[in-house]
Amino acid sequence: MTLRRATEADLDAIMALERASFPTDAWSDAMMREELRSPHGWYVVAEEAGNLVGYGGLRAARGATDADIQTIAIADGARGRGRGRMLLGELLAEASRRGARTVFLEVRADNPVAQGLYTSEGFLELGRRPRYYQPDGVDAVVMKLDLVGWAARRAPEHEIWRTEDDSAPNRPVLARTPVLDEGRGAADAGACT
Numbered sequence: 001m002t003l004r005r006a007t008e009a010d011l012d013a014i015m016a017l018e019r020a021s022f023p024t025d026a027w028s029d030a031m032m033r034e035e036l037r038s039p040h041g042w043y044v045v046a047e048e049a050g051n052l053v054g055y056g057g058l059r060a061a062r063g064a065t066d067a068d069i070q071t072i073a074i075a076d077g078a079r080g081r082g083r084g085r086m087l088l089g090e091l092l093a094e095a096s097r098r099g100a101r102t103v104f105l106e107v108r109a110d111n112p113v114a115q116g117l118y119t120s121e122g123f124l125e126l127g128r129r130p131r132y133y134q135p136d137g138v139d140a141v142v143m144k145l146d147l148v149g150w151a152a153r154r155a156p157e158h159e160i161w162r163t164e165d166d167s168a169p170n171r172p173v174l175a176r177t178p179v180l181d182e183g184r185g186a187a188d189a190g191a192c193t
Contacts, residue, residue, distance in 0.1 A: 001048050001083060003087065006044055010055075013045075015032060018073060042098075044090050054072070055073055056073075058070060058094055067100035068103070072087050088117065102146065108141070109139040115141060118143050118145075123145045
């Protein structure tokens with residue numbers, strides 16, 4: 001699997017996965033397009049054999065001390081293999097590069113797999129927003145991560161390397177070593193936030 005920064009050319013594939021992952025509360029094409037265009041956004045896509053199998057988004061203004069994970073989604077057939085963790089790791093690394101010290105997110109209260117992933121990375125529950133996800137009326141679990149502590153805990157073998165994709169100039173490919181140790185667990189985000 002490779003990770004690379006999302007572009008507007010990825011919008012159709014992202015939206016197909018968005019609608020499949022979040023059938024009752026998917027973002028609109030216009031909302032996602034604005035997220036991809038925003039200077040405060042950082043969206044990445046995960047690809048395997050040229051197919052988009054996941055995406056994730058971060059909102060982090062450069063120099064701000066906090067950031068927000070906007071969304072993470074993994075295609076049904078690609079779940080359970082650490083791809084959500086890889087996307088989350090890249091989003092957190094970018095938040096750190098932008099100067100954030102704290103990262104927040106909301107996750108559906110009825111998504112224990114995503115909550116487990118976030119907890120395993122050090123997120124703590126702050127509280128709940130009743131009936132946040134509409135039209136389903138599902139509560140949002142609000143979580144917070146000490147990004148400085150997270151970065152300090154990262155083992156050197158889990159660092160992220162950037163390489164340029166020779167076939168597409170000016171289009172970064174984000175390559176990395178495996179993020180999970182075998183004994184650490186392999187919770188996958190699935191449709192996370």
